[in-house]
Amino acid sequence: MRSLIVLGAVGAGLVLAMRADEAGPGSDVPRGIRNNNPGNLENNGIAWQGLSDRQTDSRFYQFENPVWGIRALARTLKTYRDRYGLETAREIISRWAPPFENNTDSYARAVAGALGVDPDTHITDSQENRLRLVKAIIRHENGAQPYPDDLIAEGIERAYA
Structure with missing residues (x-):
């Protein structure tokens, strides 16, 4: 049986990891x-x-732990916005998951749906939208989103520090 174990607190969130011998x-x-x-x-x-x-x-x-991976994810999204001007789910996901190896349209629609917008709608850069965008990408990439909001928020905060 596979099991998650709590490794400890990181900022305001819990770090979850799989036992190495099981994962x-x-x-x-x-x-x-x-x-x-x-x-x-x-x-x-x-x-x-x-x-x-x-x-x-x-x-x-x-x-080392999920907060750093989430930080890298959020930092990449920040770069997409700041450097490349990508502000819609379609623009972001087309760069994140190019069509040569992904169903980019489906991915963009899933992310936009999680944000409650159309794939071509401008996504404002708010804390709420950052959290929702990161969670949607995690869910799509992994088929699940197992992290608590406070852990994701900590990773995002580190990306914007």
């Missing part, structure tokens, strides 16, 4: 959750804060 490759725990990288950011050489000393996944970053 290795081949586990039914989604890769992004196993890697503490719920946005499934591909390893492209960026020296993110909070990276695990051991990078055993050949494609995706592995973080």
Whole structure:
């Protein structure tokens, strides 16, 4: 039986992790959750804060705990807005999950639905929308969103610090 264990508090949130002996490759725990990288950011050489000393996944970053993976996800979204002017679910997801390996339209519609907007509607940059956007991406990337709001908020806060 697979089980989550509470490792401790990080800021205002709990850090959840799978026992290493239960959540290795081949586990039914989604890769992004196993890697503490719920946005499934591909390893492209960026020296993110909070990276695990051991990078055993050949494609995706592995973080020390989920708050750092959430920070990287939120930081990437901040860059999309600030540097590239991406402000709709369709624009954001088209860059996040390009169509050559994803059903980008379906992904954008799912994210927009979680925000209560059309995929081509401008998304205002509010704390509430940041939280909802990050949660929607985590859910779509992993098939589940297991983290409490305060943990996600802590990761977002670190991204904007």
